[in-house]
Amino acid sequence: MRDEKNAAVLLRIQSLLRDLGRERSQLLPALWRVFDEYRYLGPEMIEAVSRTMNIPYAEVYGVASFYALFDNAEGHRPIYVCTDVMCALAGSEELLKASEDFQRGTTVSVKGAPCLGHCDAAPALFDGRATIRRATKEALAAAIRGEDHA
Amino acid sequence: MPEVRRLLPDPSGTRDPVSRERLLERGFDRAMARAFSMSPDDIIGEVKASGIKGRGGAAFPTGVKWEGVRSAGGNQRYVVMNADESELGTFKDRALLEQDPLGALVGVLIAAHAVGAKKAYLYIRGEYREVEMTMAKALETLRSSGWVGTGAVDVEIRRGAGAYIAGEETALLNSIEGKRAEPRVKPPFPTVKGLFGAPTLIQNVETLANVALLFAHDVDWFRQFGTEDTPGTKLIGISGHIERPGVYEVPFGYPLADLLRDEDLGAGVRGTLGSVLLGGAAGTFLSPDEVGDSFLDYASLRRYGASMGSGALMIFNDTVKPVWVLKKLAHFFADESCGQCVPCRIGTRRVLEMLDQGGLGTRVQDMRELAEAMRDASICGLGQTAPVALLSILDRPELQNA
Numbered sequence: 086m087r088d089e090k091n092a093a094v095l096l097r098i099q100s101l102l103r104d105l106g107r108e109r110s111q112l113l114p115a116l117w118r119v120f121d122e123y124r125y126l127g128p129e130m131i132e133a134v135s136r137t138m139n140i141p142y143a144e145v146y147g148v149a150s151f152y153a154l155f156d157n158a159e160g161h162r163p164i165y166v167c168t169d170v171m172c173a174l175a176g177s178e179e180l181l182k183a184s185e186d187f188q189r190g191t192t193v194s195v196k197g198a199p200c201l202g203h204c205d206a207a208p209a210l211f212d213g214r215a216t217i218r219r220a221t222k223e224a225l226a227a228a229i230r231g232e233d234h235a
Numbered sequence: 236m237p238e239v240r241r242l243l244p245d246p247s248g249t250r251d252p253v254s255r256e257r258l259l260e261r262g263f264d265r266a267m268a269r270a271f272s273m274s275p276d277d278i279i280g281e282v283k284a285s286g287i288k289g290r291g292g293a294a295f296p297t298g299v300k301w302e303g304v305r306s307a308g309g310n311q312r313y314v315v316m317n318a319d320e321s322e323l324g325t326f327k328d329r330a331l332l333e334q335d336p337l338g339a340l341v342g343v344l345i346a347a348h349a350v351g352a353k354k355a356y357l358y359i360r361g362e363y364r365e366v367e368m369t370m371a372k373a374l375e376t377l378r379s380s381g382w383v384g385t386g387a388v389d390v391e392i393r394r395g396a397g398a399y400i401a402g403e404e405t406a407l408l409n410s411i412e413g414k415r416a417e418p419r420v421k422p423p424f425p426t427v428k429g430l431f432g433a434p435t436l437i438q439n440v441e442t443l444a445n446v447a448l449l450f451a452h453d454v455d456w457f458r459q460f461g462t463e464d465t466p467g468t469k470l471i472g473i474s475g476h477i478e479r480p481g482v483y484e485v486p487f488g489y490p491l492a493d494l495l496r497d498e499d500l501g502a503g504v505r506g507t508l509g510s511v512l513l514g515g516a517a518g519t520f521l522s523p524d525e526v527g528d529s530f531l532d533y534a535s536l537r538r539y540g541a542s543m544g545s546g547a548l549m550i551f552n553d554t555v556k557p558v559w560v561l562k563k564l565a566h567f568f569a570d571e572s573c574g575q576c577v578p579c580r581i582g583t584r585r586v587l588e589m590l591d592q593g594g595l596g597t598r599v600q601d602m603r604e605l606a607e608a609m610r611d612a613s614i615c616g617l618g619q620t621a622p623v624a625l626l627s628i629l630d631r632p633e634l635q636n637a
């Protein structure tokens with residue numbers, strides 16, 4: 086079972102990376118393509134990238150683990166709530182607290198994040214693709230529900 | 236004096252920001268034609284004469300940097316636009332790229348021509364996915380004009396992945412090379428030994444947008460605003476307890492208090508002004524009195540040990556304890572330190588511990604010594620400047636008990 090799954094991941098990743106250069110400098114774009122597909126960079130993805138790009142596993146792992154946006158658990162979609170200074174002043178802690186209820190029973194994982202660069206419209210959320218400015222509890226709940234409808 | 240609009244286009248314009256019509260409206264075709272009719276040395280001479288300084292924080296003279304890259308050896312050179320913008324309280328590059336994506340790109344192309352680069356990278360913060368899409372469209376517009384692509388300059392977008400440190404120029408180079416975004420020891424500087432070991436020009440978004448404006452006009456036009464020492468305008472991101480948070484363009488030399496007060500700028504503090512944090516996480520706290528007699532100019536701010544840094548102006552009313560902000564900053568630095576060197580890795584943690592233990596009142600000497608060690612022995616700007624905001628509070632007892 087495990088081997089079969091890994092073989093499927095390898096095939097999928099080889100096709101995702103087909104038109105990408107094999108040089109080391111394409112590693113970050115490669116990791117993004119894989120992450121956008123799986124929202125998760127587990128050992129089987131790292132192994133597949135390593136084999137496809139011909140870069141040692143430890144090197145791929147070292148790079149992938151360096152970046153906060155690649156840090157996500159299998160089967161979950163991350164939503165980031167900015168908890169930095171300006172958003173904290175605008176109530177982001179309450180948003181984070183409310184999210185505990187909203188996300189129960191969903192596959193979303195809501196995380197605190199450093200400044201998202203939207204302090205003029207605090208509090209800010211990032212759903213992995215788009216930013217939600219002047220976020221409310223309703224907006225957060227909708228972003229979380231969006232996942233279940235996907 | 237009202238807001239100036241040079242970098243930021245007229246809000247009443249209806250042109251699609253990535254369209255060819257916008258390119259013409261902004262005079263960027265003229266900028267390209269003028270720059271490409273000039274020799275690289277003349278371009279660099281004009282950038283020097285304009286007095287443009289880097290807008291990413293360090294305010295290094297841009298023309299001097301270009302000269303360094305141009306005169307470095309080898310036949311491969313690169314230009315990198317730094318749009319990693321992850322500094323606390325900083326959002327001016329996002330606003331600029333949303334409103335005028337073509338400006339900074341035209342700056343990249345002029346820079347590439349001047350330093351002799353055939354390849355450029357746009358490194359965009361991973362959370363700025365909408366900006367990235369806008370930039371891809373803007374690139375298409377320039378590609379269809381024949382200014383980007385094979386035979387011209389090849390431009391590649393790189394998406395960051397959530398690491399504040401990747402905005403440090405040498406860390407950014409490592410990130411593009413597919414390595415961990417850990418800063419390199421300087422020297423050698425990127426101008427001499429940068430991307431893939433080749434001379435590399437790294438420039439902030441706003442700096443490059445200024446270059447496009449300069450070539451759409453001329454040095455005299457450029458210097459109409461600002462001071463003799465620092466000509467031009469500056470984008471300031473105002474946030475916090477202010478009626479109109481946002482990004483505003485004002486001339487260098489502008490009074491800080493007016494930024495907070497003017498109707499078409501900040502339009503007034505919400506509540507009673509308690510303190511201002513200028514320049515980002517490694518910025519300086521200013522008291523209301525200091526805000527009252529400071530100008531947006533390097534010499535004026537230096538009197539208070541401050542700098543405008545990335546152009547972040549964070550406003551706190553008197554309900555906010557600066558010590559609470561300091562703890563947030565300390566968390567930020569401890570989380571974002573890449574851990575490569577000991578003074579920063581340990582130091583950022585120690586600062587946090589001391590603040591949690593209420594050290595502001597009791598451990599002043601320890602904190603000062605720690606800050607000094609971090610400043611002197613850290614590899615990069617993160618560790619060197621992480622204690623700056625803390626020191627600014629230690630120097631201002633009036634803000635400690637606020």
Ligand SMILES: Cc1cc2nc3c(=O)[nH]c(=O)nc-3n(C[C@H](O)[C@H](O)[C@H](O)COP(=O)(O)O)c2cc1C
Nearest residue numbers: 289290291317319320402403404438439442616617
């Ligand atoms: C920790 C750290 C983070 C930085 N982040 C950015 C950034 O996000 N954007 C930026 O333009 N410069 C950033 N800088 C400054 C760059 O290292 C570099 O000085 C700048 O991009 C040069 O461009 P300029 O001369 O046009 O300002 C950062 C510096 C440090 C130490």
Ligand code: SF4
Nearest residue numbers: 573575576579615618
């Ligand atoms: S000063 Fe901090 S962020 Fe910079 S290289 Fe050292 S550990 Fe990394």
Ligand code: FES
Nearest residue numbers: 167172201203204
């Ligand atoms: S502090 Fe939340 S977006 Fe900047």
